[in-house]
Amino acid sequence: MLRPPLAGPPVTASHVFERLVAASDRWRVGDRTFAPEFCIGHTRLLADVGRYLPRGSDGTIAGWSARLSAMLGGQAFGLVVDDYHVLDTPLWTRLSQFVCGLYAHTGLPGEQAKAALFLGNYHRTPFGLHRGRSSNFMFVVEGVKRIRAWPDAFFRGKEDLTNRLDYERYNAASVVLQGKPGEVIYWPSPYWHVGEDAGGLSVAISLALFMEAEPWTDVVLAVQDGLARRLRSRARRAALGPAATTRSLGALRSALADPALEQMLVAARLRHLTGHGFVRVPPAAPPRRLSDREIVRADATALIRWARAGRQAVCSANGLAFVVPFEAGLPRLLDSLSSGRAIRVGELLAAAQGRTGARRGPRTALRRVLERLLAFRALVVEPSEDTAG
Template sequence: MKSVALDQKFWKHFAKNIWEKQALALKNVKSGLLEMSAAEIFDLLVLYSDRCRKLNDPEGFKFYIDGFKAGPEDVLQVLPEKSDKSLLGYHQRMEAEFSDYCLVCDELLQVNLKKQHLLTDFTDELYRHVGFPNRFSEMGLYLGNYRQTPFGVHVDSCGVFSFPVVGTKNFRLWPAGYGEKHPALDRAFKYDKYKKDSVVIKAGPGDMVYWPSSAWHIAESDGSFSATWSLGVWVNQPHKEMFTDSLKDILSTKLGAKGDLPTTKFKSLHNKSGEVSELPQAYQDSLRTLQNLTSEELQEAFLKSWMKHISLQGFKTVPGVRLKLSYKSKIKLRSDRSLILWQQGVIKKNTYYFSFGGVLVESNSFPLLKLVQALNDRKAFVVGEFLKGKTAQADLKSLQTLADAGALSL
């Protein structure tokens, strides 16, 4: 069968006709996300599981038994181990204990930086055509012998792309608004009387399924083992919230301690007729603060907020990398796809740097700026080649902050 390429022609059609409008099922898709073997996925699972066991914290994992969510201590006991040798080996160990189980691992691809580009290759094209998510996207791996999604029929606030890796999955979908008209369907496991209004999409390894955020859905199987990637792109944060959040940041700074007062003093709440004719002094002062904001201050505040948002590359989290830098360290970007974002300040003429989700560095050092520009040119070099003179110590501290956020590798 001829493979389906996710090329520019596909994405243009997807953005115009499919995105947030209708479901889509494709066979034999050519995507890096489907090129990962079951063995590579198992290795990632063990790597992530080992980290959770070391920290005694199963964050990122969820485990369901017969539809019931297990507690954190129980989850640690059922994570994949190297001795399982494979996904199927893990399944055989779990199946011996549980007749119906589901293991979910969120953000698994981001455990291994060498595989992260497989995800960003996909999302970069998606974002380019439908827009950058105001909230985030998250990638999860679902595996087990569960016959139905453990939390029943539901609707998310995200559009979903599913890529089966092992086994066959059936996705039953209902149209937008169906659940609101039939509230008994919400979280249901028994829904025979509603099946006539649904469609079922079957998918196996090499296929891709998409459904919009408005679709009610549940995954079904015959109890055979399956493993499936699921990419959710959350679309429940409108632009007006992003805009007002940016404004709140600058107003919080400008108001200072007055903005933290828990009560508001007043002369009179209202007159005898109930008319409210005067704002309290705190409101009047805050209004003047708002009116006195310059266009330059607003532009800089919104730019910094936007940089902070996009520095996560559209994802919920990005793992840090532990590096201890010195002037002798030879460094490069952690990923050629993950630049250190920067902007020249409008007010103080300082430079602001962002890397991976709000890690802000502010500096007026020209050597640090040249170093960041060289990194973004995909060059590798010794730190001391750039950081010299009076600002060197402060620059090294700033660079360490960016390294702690995961911007660099040695």
């Protein structure tokens, strides 16, 4: 158990409810970017899921729970939302701040970081006892959360209990971790674990850190993406055979020789760094123009990094990335931002351009960089008299 490393839970129950209602409303009209796993007892529901998701009319998580209890005749239920942080930018920001201090000692996760939401009144984790590959920090948001855990060595040589519920005979060898709102439960990756009822409805966010590296994953994914694009562009309804094999090999050679492969690899590594190990991150905000009079500064919580890739520059912040033609003023622009000082956009661009003066091309390109960083939430626009009203 860890005493509150943050000033209270990373988010409130009312905040979680609002985010779930917004995502559930999108789900009900066909948006499947939100992937809720709703369980009744230990059975995952696959049909009519939308009926059981939160609605604004429920008012609160407690109100939603009361509606479900009536619908289900008192049966226990659970809602699990994997990659919940993608739906909740404020949560992702707070978790990023939390892991920054941790990574100073452990380094970035070799594979990924992700946060899942666990909400319900289930008696035990819907999918039963399991052993994950991640180290976990579970932030209790509401109610009381209980985790029962065993070291991996305990179950070696015993029957496989993965996703089973008949583990009680081994309870004496377990450790019980119980937390209240604002507290954090931690268990390392080798541990088997299961959530248990600690007295009704609970809300918790589990931050999972997959620390072991997956060698060459970024290379494989980059080549796979390039290969898929080439095969789609040559798609024909041809029978499998030598011709299809030749075509696929040709596409693979082209993908490996493509200069864009370097950009994709650089972008993947920068996203991993600036996204604090999270593979999926909240999407960019809608773009908007920045005028010369506006005052901007780098967000203190955001990492902004860039790297050359041939004649291009890859810029990244908050786990997102974009590619632009390299401009000589780009390093000066990003160096100025790294100072954390608030400065007018026009002054920032003029300083970055240096001797190129007021040439329109570079200035426009550098302004677009600032606008992309603003959409990535890496810049903050400060209020000023010139832009007020």
